[in-house]
Structures are given as structure tokens and as C-alpha cells.
Amino acid sequence: MQSPLYQFEDTIVAPLNPAGQGAVCLVRVSGKLSKAVVSHLTKKPYNAALWPPRTASLVAIWDGDVLLDRALFTSFDAPASYTGEDCVEWGLHASPYVVNRFLTLCTEIPGVRMAQPGEFTWRAFTNGKMDLSRAEAVADLIAAENPMAHRLAMNQLEGGFARKIAELRERIMEFAALLELELDFSQEDVEFADRSALKDLVLSVRMQVVSLRDSFTAGEVIRKGVPTVLAGRPNVGKSSLLNALLQNARALVSDQPGTTRDTIEEPCAINGITFRLMDTAGLRESTDAVEQMGVARTHQKLTHAGLVLMVASVDEYPDEAWMNLLSLAGTQSKVLVVLNKVDLPEGYGHRSDWLQRFPDLLEISAQTGQGMDLLRKRMRDIVDLGRLAGDFVAVNARQRHSLDQAASALQSIYNGLHQNLETELLAEEMRAVLRSLAELTGDIAADDLLGAIFAKFCIGK
Ligand SMILES: Nc1nc2c(ncn2[C@@H]2O[C@H](COP(=O)(O)OP(=O)(O)OP(=O)(O)O)[C@@H](O)[C@H]2O)c(=O)[nH]1
Numbered sequence: 001m002q003s004p005l006y007q008f009e010d011t012i013v014a015p016l017n018p019a020g021q022g023a024v025c026l027v028r029v030s031g032k033l034s035k036a037v038v039s040h041l042t043k044k045p046y047n048a049a050l051w052p053p054r055t056a057s058l059v060a061i062w063d064g065d066v067l068l069d070r071a072l073f074t075s076f077d078a079p080a081s082y083t084g085e086d087c088v089e090w091g092l093h094a095s096p097y098v099v100n101r102f103l104t105l106c107t108e109i110p111g112v113r114m115a116q117p118g119e120f121t122w123r124a125f126t127n128g129k130m131d132l133s134r135a136e137a138v139a140d141l142i143a144a145e146n147p148m149a150h151r152l153a154m155n156q157l158e159g160g161f162a163r164k165i166a167e168l169r170e171r172i173m174e175f176a177a178l179l180e181l182e183l184d185f186s187q188e189d190v191e192f193a194d195r196s197a198l199k200d201l202v203l204s205v206r207m208q209v210v211s212l213r214d215s216f217t218a219g220e221v222i223r224k225g226v227p228t229v230l231a232g233r234p235n236v237g238k239s240s241l242l243n244a245l246l247q248n249a250r251a252l253v254s255d256q257p258g259t260t261r262d263t264i265e266e267p268c269a270i271n272g273i274t275f276r277l278m279d280t281a282g283l284r285e286s287t288d289a290v291e292q293m294g295v296a297r298t299h300q301k302l303t304h305a306g307l308v309l310m311v312a313s314v315d316e317y318p319d320e321a322w323m324n325l326l327s328l329a330g331t332q333s334k335v336l337v338v339l340n341k342v343d344l345p346e347g348y349g350h351r352s353d354w355l356q357r358f359p360d361l362l363e364i365s366a367q368t369g370q371g372m373d374l375l376r377k378r379m380r381d382i383v384d385l386g387r388l389a390g391d392f393v394a395v396n397a398r399q400r401h402s403l404d405q406a407a408s409a410l411q412s413i414y415n416g417l418h419q420n421l422e423t424e425l426l427a428e429e430m431r432a433v434l435r436s437l438a439e440l441t442g443d444i445a446a447d448d449l450l451g452a453i454f455a456k457f458c459i460g461k
């Protein structure tokens with residue numbers, strides 16, 4: 001995608017879903033020639049009385065003298081459409097042949113071309129149908145794979161984020177204006193903006209900006225899943241546990257210690273939450289170079305885990321060295337101790353020693369499935385969902401960057417106020433804050449920024 005991003009004069013067309021999947025393929029035409037396309041395909045002058053907007057109409061589509069399809073179309077008059085332009089949406093039979101012919105017939109008309117990825121949503125944004133955070137939420141909504149991610153995207157789509165930012169901007173704007181005014185009167189040495197009130201404001205806004213910025217982690221967790229590491233000594237059944245959770249023989253299992261060498265990562269939905277399960281190389285001193293690399297990787301995964309399933313086997317003993325493994329988990333990680341192979345004969349191993357050390361450990365058998373339901377429930381419950389109550393919003397990487405900038409400019413203002421910094425410098429930082437906040441909702445945005453955002457869409461969005 002180049003800048004300036006798209007050619008607005010053109011009428012654009014693209015299927016909204018792939019042909020060949022399902023019975024119907026929806027194709028959207030957007031732009032000035034939308035209705036001309038209808039006439040061209042039906043070989044009839046456009047009849048607004050017969051085909052009122054927002055009503056499905058059944059028509060014959062002609063490919064020369066050949067009847068290509070009988071299909072429903074719905075027209076939307078600007079500005080009351082997804083893109084804000086005249087739009088016609090076609091429900092074709094989803095044969096790849098029909099859809100391809102249809103697209104060819106449309107693009108034969110001069111001024112009509114295929115839409116580029118994200119172009120429909122780009123037009124919606126440019127025509128003021130949605131702000132930038134909502135446009136991004138459309139991409140998130142389409143990608144949502146679990147109910148939490150869906151709720152998050154919907155919340156964003158409904159403008160929760162934009163509202164929060166608008167509130168913050170408004171609070172700052174007033175002071176920014178007063179500071180600018182002081183600059184106009186700089187000869188007279190007046191202070192319109194009350195410095196101590198400004199200090200309070202800067203502190204409170206900074207706190208909110210920082211808390212929004214930190215919601216990035218929560219958002220990532222919801223979108224991509226809780227990073228969950230299965231760790232423990234070799235041969236204790238980590239890979240078997242992964243397979244049992246996935247209900248699928250994904251990882252190799254063998255009675256050879258050191259079977260797993262690389263990290264295996266698989267998403268796993270448990271009761272509406274996605275866990276990104278990572279099976280790792282068993283932790284031990286090894287002279288094998290490849291295994292050493294695997295162990296190093298395990299260490300690294302452990303420090304970034306949201307949840308660690310520390311797996312032990314009843315036939316090992318909870319000695320000091322094992323206790324030390326627990327300290328490898330990151331400080332942010334939650335840890336569940338899982339005792340595997342409890343199907344082994346009664347009295348075998350060190351079950352009572354483990355229970356004494358960890359009264360609430362989870363006893364399971366990855367082999368027989370014993371205790372697995374309880375483990376799933378505990379995993380589900382341990383994820384902190386408190387933050388998802390109410391109108392929770394979460395930011396993405398781009399927004400986090402802008403929030404970071406706003407936070408650091410606010411910090412400079414705060415420091416500046418303590419050092420009685422000149423109004424001019426304060427005003428400059430204030431402008432930087434407003435700019436960062438405006439970027440968040442796209443009130444001002446550079447072309448390359450927009451290009452980067454809309455490039456993430458696929459054709460037909
Ligand atoms: N009896 C019994 N055996 C198990 C259980 N879970 C795993 N095993 C056996 O224990 C051995 C090791 O299992 P893995 O899942 O490969 O263990 P791992 O922790 O991934 O081992 P490494 O990848 O070498 O670190 C295999 O022979 C499994 O069949 C269980 O619940 N009960």
C-alpha cells in the first residue's frame with residue numbers, strides 16, 4: 001500500500017468472504033458507480049422504486065447472453081453505509097466461477113477496480129464513520145477466537161477507548177489553552193494557568209495514561225492466550241500432559257529422559273479462555289549441546305510465563321534441587337504444582353512427601369485422565385478476570401507506543417513545574433501530550449501510520 005493511500009475516485013469491489021466456502025458469497029461494491037454496476041450486470045436501468053435502499057432485491061445477472069446467477073443485492077445510499085459511500089452488497093452463489101466472473105464483469109466498467117486490503121474500512125475511517133481505534137477493532141473482531149477477545153473488540157468497536165481518550169484530552173486542552181494564552185502575553189509576566197492545579201491534573205492524567213498503557217499485557221493475553229509453560233525434570237510427563245490438555249497426541253512421548261528438546265507451542269481453549277501451552281525440555285544438567293539449548297530456552301520461557309504448570313512425578317522426591325526449580329518462574333507468573341503419574345500402584349513413590357510440601361498440589365495422571373478436569377478448572381480460575389469487568393479496554397502495540405510518549409511528556413511537564421520551567425517549554429510538552437493522544441484515535445495521523453494500520457486487513461475488509 002502506498003501513500004497517499006488509496007485512490008478515492010474509484011469504485012471498488014471485493015468479496016467479503018472467500019468463494020467456495022458456504023452457499024453464499026457476499027461481494028461489496030462501494031463508490032459512485034455502485035448503482036451503475038447494477039445496471040451493467042442486470043442490463044436494466046437502475047430502478048430506485050423497484051429496488052429501494054436497504055431492501056434485498058432478486059435480480060438476474062447477465063454475462064453477455066448467458067445467465068450467470070440469480071442473486072440478491074442490497075443497496076445503501078451515502079452516507080448511510082459501512083464506507084459512507086454509495087454501496088451495493090451482493091449475495092452470490094458461492095461458486096468460485098460465478099464470483100470470479102462477477103468480479104471480472106464489474107471491473108470491466110471503467111472506474112471500477114478491485115479493492116485493496118483494508119480499503120473498505122479505510123474509506124469508513126476517512127468518511128468519519130469510525131475513529132482509528134474502532135477501525136483497528138474491526139480487525140480484532142474478525143480475528144477474535146474466544147469470547148473474551150470478542151468482548152474486548154466489541155467494546156473497542158463501541159468506542160470505549162475513544163471515549164476514554166477524549167475525556168483525557170479535554171481535561172488537558174483547557175490548561176494547554178491557558179498556557180498558550182500566557183505565551184501571547186509573555187511581555188506582561190502573567191500566569192493564567194494555576195500551577196498547583198496543573199500539577200494535580202498532570203499527575204492524575206499520567207496515572208490514567210499509564211494504567212491504559214499497562215492494559216496492553218491484559219489485552220495481549222486475551223487476544224493471544226495466557227502464556228502457559230509446562231516445566232519440570234525430564235521424563236515426568238510434561239509432553240503427556242500437553243497432549244492430555246489438547247486431547248491430541250501433539251508432542252512426542254517416550255520413556256527416554258530428554259525426549260523434548262525444542263519448545264512446542266499450542267493454543268488450548270479452556271472454558272472460554274485461551275491458554276498458549278508451551279511444552280519444554282526437561283530441566284537437568286546435560287552434556288548434550290542440543291539439550292542444553294533446549295534447557296536454556298525453557299529458562300527463557302519461564303521468565304515470561306503468565307502461568308507455570310510445574311510438573312513432578314510421584315516417583316521423584318521433592319528435594320532442595322526440585323524446590324529451586326520453582327524459583328525459575330518469573331515474578332509475574334502464577335504457579336500450579338502438578339503431581340503426575342498418580343495412577344502408579346498405591347504406596348509407590350513419594351506421594352505423601354509431595355502432599356506435605358504442597359498441600360494444594362494437583363494430583364493427575366496424564367495417562368488415565370485422572371484429575372484433569374480439576375486441573376482445567378484451577379487453570380481457568382487462576383487467570384485474573386477481575387480487570388475484564390465493566391468497560392474494560394485494552395490497547396494494542398501502536399496505541400501503547402503513543403501512550404508511552406504521552407506518559408513521558410506528562411512526566412517532563414510535572415518535573416518542569418517543580419523547576420519553574422518557562423511557559424514556552426511547558427507549552428511545548430503540552431502540545432506533545434495532545435499530539436500523542438490525538439494519534440491514538442486518529443484525529444491526526446501521518447499517512448505512513450495509517451498505511452501500517454490498514455495494511456493489516458485482508459481484502460474485503
Ligand atoms: N504411569 C504413567 N506414566 C506416564 C504418565 N504420564 C507420562 N508417563 C510416561 O512417562 C514417560 C515420559 O513421558 P513424557 O511425556 O515424554 O515426559 P516429559 O516430561 O515430556 O519428558 P522429557 O521431554 O524427556 O523432558 C513416558 O514413558 C510416558 O508414557 C502417567 O500419568 N502415568
Ligand SMILES: [Mg+2]
Binds near residue numbers: 251
Ligand atoms: Mg517431553
